[in-house]
Amino acid sequence: MIVEGVLMAxxxxxxxxxxxxxxxxxxxxLPDLPEPLPAALHPxxxxxxxxxxxxxxxxxxxxxxxxxxxxxxxxxxxVREALIRIGRPTPLYRAKRLEDALKTPARIYYKREDVSPxxxxxxxxxxxxxxxxxxxxxxHLTTETGAGQWGSALSAAASYFGMKCTVFMVRSxxxxxxxxxxxxxxxxxxxxxxxxxxxxxGRCMLKKxxxxxxSLGIAISEAIEIAMKSERTKYSLGSVLNHVMxxxxxxxxxxxxxxxxIGEKPDKLIACxxxxxxxxxxxxxxxxxxxxxxxxxxxxxxxxxxxxxLTGVAxxxxxxxxxxxxTAGMTPLLKMHTLGHDFxxxxxxxxxxxxxxxxxxxxxxxxxxxxxxxxxxxxxxxxASRLFTRTEGIIPAPxxxxxxxSAISHALECKKTGDxxxxxxxxxxxxxxxxxxxxxxxxx
Amino acid sequence: MIVEGVLMAxxxxxxxxxxxxxxxxxxxxLPDLPEPLPAALHPxxxxxxxxxxxxxxxxxxxxxxxxxxxxxxxxxxxVREALIRIGRPTPLYRAKRLEDALKTPARIYYKREDVSPxxxxxxxxxxxxxxxxxxxxxxHLTTETGAGQWGSALSAAASYFGMKCTVFMVRSxxxxxxxxxxxxxxxxxxxxxxxxxxxxxGRCMLKKxxxxxxSLGIAISEAIEIAMKSERTKYSLGSVLNHVMxxxxxxxxxxxxxxxxIGEKPDKLIACxxxxxxxxxxxxxxxxxxxxxxxxxxxxxxxxxxxxxLTGVAxxxxxxxxxxxxTAGMTPLLKMHTLGHDFxxxxxxxxxxxxxxxxxxxxxxxxxxxxxxxxxxxxxxxxASRLFTRTEGIIPAPxxxxxxxSAISHALECKKTGDxxxxxxxxxxxxxxxxxxxxxxxxx
Numbered sequence: 001m002i003v004e005g006v007l008m009a010x011x012x013x014x015x016x017x018x019x020x021x022x023x024x025x026x027x028x029x030l031p032d033l034p035e036p037l038p039a040a041l042h043p044x045x046x047x048x049x050x051x052x053x054x055x056x057x058x059x060x061x062x063x064x065x066x067x068x069x070x071x072x073x074x075x076x077x078x079v080r081e082a083l084i085r086i087g088r089p090t091p092l093y094r095a096k097r098l099e100d101a102l103k104t105p106a107r108i109y110y111k112r113e114d115v116s117p118x119x120x121x122x123x124x125x126x127x128x129x130x131x132x133x134x135x136x137x138x139x140h141l142t143t144e145t146g147a148g149q150w151g152s153a154l155s156a157a158a159s160y161f162g163m164k165c166t167v168f169m170v171r172s173x174x175x176x177x178x179x180x181x182x183x184x185x186x187x188x189x190x191x192x193x194x195x196x197x198x199x200x201x202g203r204c205m206l207k208k209x210x211x212x213x214x215s216l217g218i219a220i221s222e223a224i225e226i227a228m229k230s231e232r233t234k235y236s237l238g239s240v241l242n243h244v245m246x247x248x249x250x251x252x253x254x255x256x257x258x259x260x261x262i263g264e265k266p267d268k269l270i271a272c273x274x275x276x277x278x279x280x281x282x283x284x285x286x287x288x289x290x291x292x293x294x295x296x297x298x299x300x301x302x303x304x305x306x307x308x309x310l311t312g313v314a315x316x317x318x319x320x321x322x323x324x325x326x327t328a329g330m331t332p333l334l335k336m337h338t339l340g341h342d343f344x345x346x347x348x349x350x351x352x353x354x355x356x357x358x359x360x361x362x363x364x365x366x367x368x369x370x371x372x373x374x375x376x377x378x379x380x381x382x383x384a385s386r387l388f389t390r391t392e393g394i395i396p397a398p399x400x401x402x403x404x405x406s407a408i409s410h411a412l413e414c415k416k417t418g419d420x421x422x423x424x425x426x427x428x429x430x431x432x433x434x435x436x437x438x439x440x441x442x443x444x
Numbered sequence: 445m446i447v448e449g450v451l452m453a454x455x456x457x458x459x460x461x462x463x464x465x466x467x468x469x470x471x472x473x474l475p476d477l478p479e480p481l482p483a484a485l486h487p488x489x490x491x492x493x494x495x496x497x498x499x500x501x502x503x504x505x506x507x508x509x510x511x512x513x514x515x516x517x518x519x520x521x522x523v524r525e526a527l528i529r530i531g532r533p534t535p536l537y538r539a540k541r542l543e544d545a546l547k548t549p550a551r552i553y554y555k556r557e558d559v560s561p562x563x564x565x566x567x568x569x570x571x572x573x574x575x576x577x578x579x580x581x582x583x584h585l586t587t588e589t590g591a592g593q594w595g596s597a598l599s600a601a602a603s604y605f606g607m608k609c610t611v612f613m614v615r616s617x618x619x620x621x622x623x624x625x626x627x628x629x630x631x632x633x634x635x636x637x638x639x640x641x642x643x644x645x646g647r648c649m650l651k652k653x654x655x656x657x658x659s660l661g662i663a664i665s666e667a668i669e670i671a672m673k674s675e676r677t678k679y680s681l682g683s684v685l686n687h688v689m690x691x692x693x694x695x696x697x698x699x700x701x702x703x704x705x706i707g708e709k710p711d712k713l714i715a716c717x718x719x720x721x722x723x724x725x726x727x728x729x730x731x732x733x734x735x736x737x738x739x740x741x742x743x744x745x746x747x748x749x750x751x752x753x754l755t756g757v758a759x760x761x762x763x764x765x766x767x768x769x770x771t772a773g774m775t776p777l778l779k780m781h782t783l784g785h786d787f788x789x790x791x792x793x794x795x796x797x798x799x800x801x802x803x804x805x806x807x808x809x810x811x812x813x814x815x816x817x818x819x820x821x822x823x824x825x826x827x828a829s830r831l832f833t834r835t836e837g838i839i840p841a842p843x844x845x846x847x848x849x850s851a852i853s854h855a856l857e858c859k860k861t862g863d864x865x866x867x868x869x870x871x872x873x874x875x876x877x878x879x880x881x882x883x884x885x886x887x888x
Binding site: 186 | 457458460462463525528529530531535537541559561563600603604622623625626627629630631632830833834836837838839874876877879880882883886888
């Protein structure tokens with residue numbers, strides 16, 4: 001309902017921010033953690049990794065962020081400009097039509113990270129990573145991609161700063177998701193199905209199993225191998241590491257401002273987790289306040305039942321321990337919730353949530369009981385997608401559907417108790433490049 | 445460059461509008477035309493179509509708009525709310541990186557109609573049409589779609605108002621563009637490849653040619669046949685008619701406000717034309733001012749060389765005369781620029797620009813020399829797409845690439861003359877569902 005052209009506060013549809021309200025700093029949670037984050041260890045020596053060892057893979061600017069003890073880190077102007085170009089600040093929406101369909105007294109909001117040209121939150125860090133590499137003279141970035149969202153984002157960011165980009169794409173995705181491959185190639189990236197014969201590790205995997213359909217862990221190993229070979233080439237990771245979480249905090253910083261603008265105090269913040277970056281970016285700025293006693297929000301990380309890196313702790317399928325980020329054991333060892341670096345996930349449709357590990361920062365918060373986790377089965381996520389599409393008019397990414405499914409179940413809980421709770425979730429991406437998955441599930 | 449967090453006026457990146465700056469009225473150009481628009485004629489009697497005859501196909505609310513003599517028509521609150529839900533007001537961007545790549549002194553801006561969940565400008569009218577049908581008790585909408593953008597938009601809009609939707613999709617698109625079909629089906633629409641055995645006309649076409657790959661004209665005939673059979677079913681058209689142009693004027697009304705905010709006076713406004721609706725919506729509010737001597741803008745409609753409904757007049761391939769909107773001759777006769785209602789266009793990638801006719805309002809303005817037209821070959825549009833993708837970071841729809849190609853050629857003209865002109869084009873949609881076309885063209 002619009003009264004004389006002005007939206008009534010209780011009938012908010014869309015909360016926008018001006019361009020100059022884009023955050024000027026990122027929030028680094030490291031100094032605010034309840035205990036120091038266990039150091040990453042060298043894969044061979046098992047000694048704490050020194051900054052100069054990190055620099056074999058990443059540029060100095062990102063290594064500084066990875067280990068920083070400052071809470072507020074300035075976003076360079078060039079990065080802010082690029083963030084504006086990809087659509088930031090992004091809007092916050094009230095899911096009024098979803099609420100009506102559920103007949104819930106809860107108020108549901110969602111942050112729209114689907115509006116970037118790559119269709120997800122991934123460009124937030126892709127741009128920052130490409131910039132810090134570019135500003136140190138790096139000419140070539142390598143990375144891996146599963147579902148293809150990260151590969152698309154980094155390809156676009158590399159193109160933005162005039163750099164070359166090589167993406168190792170898990171072979172099963174490469175074959176089944178041609179559209180993602182086309183996006184990367186349109187941005188000028190080399191896209192190589194992994195395992196490939198381009199790397200020693202890839203050749204070794206192919207020798208063992210010529211029909212190997214690949215995994216994120218294998219693709220990471222291949223991307224790292226290429227990056228190690230040249231001084232002007234570095235590796236980029238789309239999740240897990242501290243600097244990636246840092247870059248994603250623009251999501252939560254904007255959401256905070258938007259909720260303050262309309263005078264809403266959220267009860268629950270919900271996001272899906274694969275490596276943890278959209279969850280971290282969305283929640284960390286609120287967790288900062290919670291640790292100061294300024295709010296009492298429940299933070300819920302939602303993962304697929306078949307990849308229970310957080311919720312699997314109860315059943316012993318997952319452990320909070322040091323593990324490698326890749327399959328070959330080339331990455332530093334990180335203390336994190338992990339299903340084991342040789343874990344081969346089911347071929348679920350939410351390809352972006354199939355990673356065996358979890359960001360060390362998210363893991364530590366979970367271990368301390370500061371955040372909660374839920375696991376949701378694939379069928380429930382697709383039912384949630386369909387309802388969201390029909391009510392809110394946006395086809396969500398299969399990954400984001402995990403957050404939607406959880407938000408729906410919490411809203412239905414409010415209905416039982418009569419509680420007009422405020423639920424906010426992060427819509428991490430749209431599903432326009434995942435339509436084949438929907439077609440398969442719904443037999444369209 | 446961002447100085448102390450505030451964007452310098454000369455370095456604008458993105459111009460946004462608040463939710464309450466969404467236009468409250470549409471602009472109807474009919475009363476402002478240099479001569480009255482020639483009346484639509486009954487297909488059988490060739491007499492001017494009476495309002496009650498229009499109502500066989502369309503609801504009263506839309507027929508009133510089709511024939512209205514008011515310049516400013518109030519947008520119902522329900523429609524404004526739905527427009528906000530699909531992302532309006534949309535941002536205006538400065539194409540600074542494209543300018544730099546071209547080394548042009550011109551300033552180039554583009555209006556982002558790609559940000560709607562359907563990925564194009566089509567929802568602007570789909571929502572309005574669905575609303576006026578819904579408010580008169582209509583339960584079922586039929587339509588046709590070529591490239592699939594209109595079908596997606598109407599499916600989503602019908603779903604928004606709880607209505608059934610049947611889309612006749614040109615068979616060649618149905619087979620080659622499965623993603624578009626999936627979008628429509630996710631919104632609950634029935635999608636039928638045309639010609640089909642669902643209608644008499646379809647059966648007749650299939651009898652003549654069982655392998656017929658279809659055309660927009662045939663699909664329109666099928667959709668109309670179904671709509672004529674039931675009182676609770678009406679037909680929806682995604683372009684050409686006056687009320688469709690009217691609904692699209694939110695694009696130009698917003699763009700005007702945005703340019704005024706940053707103190708820019710455009711020299712050239714550019715948009716692609718198929719049926720004419722994104723061009724009309726973008727330019728009509730500025731043409732209104734030009735006719736009052738308030739600006740001296742050049743308005744450029746860009747069409748494919750292979751579908752020269754405006755530019756073909758010079759060579760006699762197109763004529764400004766009464767013609768049918770469909771192949772079977774079931775629609776009213778409209779005075780328009782037409783290649784003939786039996787025109788079978790080449791299978792170009794910009795499927796949305798393959799229509800044989802042109803909106804009567806756009807045609808009249810062209811006939812009076814108030815707007816200009818250009819034809820661009822397919823290869824040039826793809827070269828333009830690629831440059832736009834690499835510089836601005838957005839993969840444009842093949843249709844919108846016609847506007848981009850024209851904007852680029854005008855910017856290069858400015859470079860020759862040293863003229864710092866202001867060029868604004870309408871980015872009518874993104875190309876994420878057209879990636880197969882790009883893959884084919886660029887052999888990705």
